[in-house]
Amino acid sequence: MSAGANIQNGQHDDGETRRGFMQMLAGAFGAVGLGAFLVPAVNSLNPAKDTLALSTVEVDLSDVPVGGSKTVMWQGKPIFIRHRTAEEITEAEDVDVQTLTDKQTDESRVEKPEWLVVVGVCTHLGCIPQGQKTTDNHGEFGGWFCSCHGSQYDTSGRIRKGPAPKNLAVPPYKFVNDTTIKIG
Numbered sequence: 409m410s411a412g413a414n415i416q417n418g419q420h421d422d423g424e425t426r427r428g429f430m431q432m433l434a435g436a437f438g439a440v441g442l443g444a445f446l447v448p449a450v451n452s453l454n455p456a457k458d459t460l461a462l463s464t465v466e467v468d469l470s471d472v473p474v475g476g477s478k479t480v481m482w483q484g485k486p487i488f489i490r491h492r493t494a495e496e497i498t499e500a501e502d503v504d505v506q507t508l509t510d511k512q513t514d515e516s517r518v519e520k521p522e523w524l525v526v527v528g529v530c531t532h533l534g535c536i537p538q539g540q541k542t543t544d545n546h547g548e549f550g551g552w553f554c555s556c557h558g559s560q561y562d563t564s565g566r567i568r569k570g571p572a573p574k575n576l577a578v579p580p581y582k583f584v585n586d587t588t589i590k591i592g
C-alpha cells in the first residue's frame with residue numbers, strides 16, 4: 409500500500425513537475441507574444457515623422473483679402489484664419505464680456521485685430537463648424553455655425569449660442585513678418 413502510495417505520489421510529483429514546466433513555457437511564450445504585440449502597439453503611439461515635422465507651420469497671409477479666410481492644417485487640426493473687416497473687429501470688441509459663456513475679450517484672442525486665428529474644431533463634440541467660405545452659414549453672430557447641434561460663434565470665435573462650452577481655441581502663433589505667421 410505504502411509502495412503504491414509512493415508510486416502514486418511519484419507519478420503525482422512527476423505530473424506536477426511536468427505541468428509546472430509546461431506552465432512556465434506557456435508563460436514565457438505568452439510573455440514573448442505579449443511583447444511582440446506591445447512593441448508595435450507602443451510604437452504606433454509615437455508621432456510619425458511627418459506629424460512631428462508639422463509641429464510648426466508657417467502661413468503666408470498675403471493672399472487673403474480683407475473679409476476673406478484661409479484654412480491650414482496644424483497638428484492634424486484645421487486652423488481657421490480670418491482677415492477681419494473693420495466692422496467684424498468692431499462687433500467683436502464691442503461685446504460685453506460679462507454676457508459671454510466663456511468670458512474672453514477680443515483683445516486677448518488676437519495678436520493683431522485684423523487677423524483672427526483659431527482652431528476650427530467645435531468645443532462641444534468636435535465637429536468642424538461652417539463659416540470659412542463667404543457662402544457658408546455664419547450663424548447669427550457673423551462667425552461660424554456648427555450644424556451638428558447648433559453652436560454659434562462670433563467674429564472673435566467666441567461661443568455665443570448653443571451647447572458648446574468654450575470659445576474656439578486660439579493656437580500658439582506669432583507674426584514672423586507683416587504677412588506671415590508661424591503656428592506652433
Ligand code: FES
Pocket residue numbers: 530531532533534535554555556557558559570571572
Ligand atoms: S459639435 Fe458643434 S454643436 Fe455639437
